[in-house]
Amino acid sequence: MKILKKIALALLAVFVVIQFIQPAHNKSDGISATDISGVVNIPDSVRVLLKNACYDCHSNNTDYPWYVNVQPMGWLMAKHIKDGKAQLNFNEFGSYSARRQQSKLKSIASQVSDGEMPLSSYTWMHKNARLNEQEKALIIKWAQQSKDSLSAKN
Amino acid sequence: MRQDEAINRIINKNKKMKSIILGIAIAASTLAACNNSNNSSPESKTAAKDTDKTNLANTVSIKEIVSGYLQVKNAFTNDNTNGAATAGTFLETTIKNFDKSALTAAQKKIFEDVEDDAREHAEHIGANGGNIAHQREHFEMLSKDIYDLVKSFGNNGQTLYKDFCPMYNDNKGAFWISETKEIKNPYLGNAMPTCGTIKEELK
Numbered sequence: 001m002k003i004l005k006k007i008a009l010a011l012l013a014v015f016v017v018i019q020f021i022q023p024a025h026n027k028s029d030g031i032s033a034t035d036i037s038g039v040v041n042i043p044d045s046v047r048v049l050l051k052n053a054c055y056d057c058h059s060n061n062t063d064y065p066w067y068v069n070v071q072p073m074g075w076l077m078a079k080h081i082k083d084g085k086a087q088l089n090f091n092e093f094g095s096y097s098a099r100r101q102q103s104k105l106k107s108i109a110s111q112v113s114d115g116e117m118p119l120s121s122y123t124w125m126h127k128n129a130r131l132n133e134q135e136k137a138l139i140i141k142w143a144q145q146s147k148d149s150l151s152a153k154n
Numbered sequence: 155m156r157q158d159e160a161i162n163r164i165i166n167k168n169k170k171m172k173s174i175i176l177g178i179a180i181a182a183s184t185l186a187a188c189n190n191s192n193n194s195s196p197e198s199k200t201a202a203k204d205t206d207k208t209n210l211a212n213t214v215s216i217k218e219i220v221s222g223y224l225q226v227k228n229a230f231t232n233d234n235t236n237g238a239a240t241a242g243t244f245l246e247t248t249i250k251n252f253d254k255s256a257l258t259a260a261q262k263k264i265f266e267d268v269e270d271d272a273r274e275h276a277e278h279i280g281a282n283g284g285n286i287a288h289q290r291e292h293f294e295m296l297s298k299d300i301y302d303l304v305k306s307f308g309n310n311g312q313t314l315y316k317d318f319c320p321m322y323n324d325n326k327g328a329f330w331i332s333e334t335k336e337i338k339n340p341y342l343g344n345a346m347p348t349c350g351t352i353k354e355e356l357k
Contacts, residue, residue, distance in 0.1 A: 099271040103295050110291050 018071040023078035026062040026085075034094035039101060040146040049139055050090065053118045053129040057084030060091040065125070080122075098150065105147035109140045216307045219272075220314070222248045223300045224333055226279060230293060230340035231347065235286040242279030242289070249273045264306045272299035290341055294328045301331055304356050316354040321346065329353060 036042065042050070056062045057080055068074045085092075088104055096104065111117040113136065123130045131139070222245035229237035249272055254262055275296035279289045304314060315335065320327040322341035330340050337350045 097267055097270055099267055099299070100274070103271050103275070106295060107291070114287070116288070 019069075021071060021075075022069070023074055025064065025068075026060060026078075026081050028060040028091075032060065032091045034092045036090045036093035039094050040105075040149065043142070046138055046142045049131065049135050053123075053131055053135075053139075055090065056126070056129070057081050057122070058088045058090055060085075060089065098153075102147050102150050105143045105150070109143040109147075112136050112139050112143075216252075216303060217310045217312070218248050219245070219252065220300060220304060220309050220312075220331075222276075223296065223331065226276070226293065226296070227330055227332065227340045228338075230286075230290060231338040231343060233286065233343035235289060236283045238286070238289055238293075239280050239283030242276045242281075244280075246273055246276035246280055249276060261307070265303070268299045268303055272296055272303075275299065286343075290322075293330070293340065294323070297328070297330045301329070301356075304331065309356065311357075314356040315352050316356060317350045318353045319346075319350040321349055331356070 031037070062077075062081055064077075068077055088108070093101060093104070108117075112131070118126075118129050118131070222241065225241035226238050226245060229235075229241050249269060252265070252269075254265060257265060275292040278292045279296070282288045282292075301316060312333065315332045316329055317332050317337060317339075318327060318329045319339050319341050322328045328341055332338070335352070337348050337352070339347055339349045342349055
């Protein structure tokens with residue numbers, strides 16, 4: 001019993017100490033010059049869906065839930081956001097090569113169509129980010145049309 | 155008596171805390187498992203180190219990129235998802251180490267347009283061993299990159315073929331580049347090995 005108590009206290013101490021290590025938040029003001037809206041047209045109906053279902057990890061602005069302040073959840077989120085932005089950042093879409101922009105749009109369509117994105121572990125906690133079939137179809141159609149418009153341009 | 159009660163309360167509290175910590179740990183590992191690029195990163199890192207050495211000895215040419223692509227393609231014709239992953243990682247390194255210093259300004263522009271895109275597709279093929287459908291999505295885009303490279307740079311006299319499979323991706327169809335006249339379909343693999351036709355001969 002004494003040992004268990006010591007272990008529990010040690011864990012508690014670790015838990016308390018790690019609360020002081022807070023990662024920097026993913027926040028920025030205004031629309032960046034390289035935002036996707038400068039490359040392709042995004043209707044409002046699609047913009048809302050992207051904002052709710054994608055932007056937390058794929059833009060420079062995350063809408064944080066309260067538990068970001070509880071570690072290690074905040075660290076985990078920081079890692080997901082870093083990885084997500086490295087793959088695709090809607091705010092930096094304009095900095096990609098024309099070829100890569102088309103690849104990204106194609107991947108957006110296929111990831112949503114395959115149900116790979118948004119991640120199920122994410123939608124589990126974020127009801128707002130869940131996409132129904134109609135909403136998925138809207139994103140897929142937008143991504144495909146945008147890709148076609150870019151390939152016609154280049 | 156009172157003291158005992160207080161101790162019990164603390165122990166109970168600690169137990170609760172422990173289960174919270176455990177819960178968080180489980181949630182953390184579940185979330186981490188979803189991140190597939192993580193799973194294979196140590197592997198790709200070691201593979202990258204090995205190829206670094208070989209590439210130092212040989213001058214990289216477009217032919218090496220094409221041959222890296224063909225290895226990926228040949229793994230897909232056998233539905234070999236892990237083979238494709240290994241070949242994809244190798245191709246990623248080959249593209250990364252390509253020596254651009256010998257290129258003319260015009261060539262450099264063409265190469266750099268393809269470079270980032272092709273490298274990313276190779277990386278995803280490398281990181282997604284076990285998910286062949288996803289690997290093949292990237293392979294389709296990679297094939298376009300390689301085609302454009304070969305069109306601009308040639309392939310040191312080796313004849314290549316642009317083959318087209320009309321059935322892949324819900325009958326939208328997709329093409330690939332092959333070194334053989336015989337059709338071996340990398341998109342449908344063993345399910346439909348001979349589906350496709352030669353669309354173009356690249357010399």
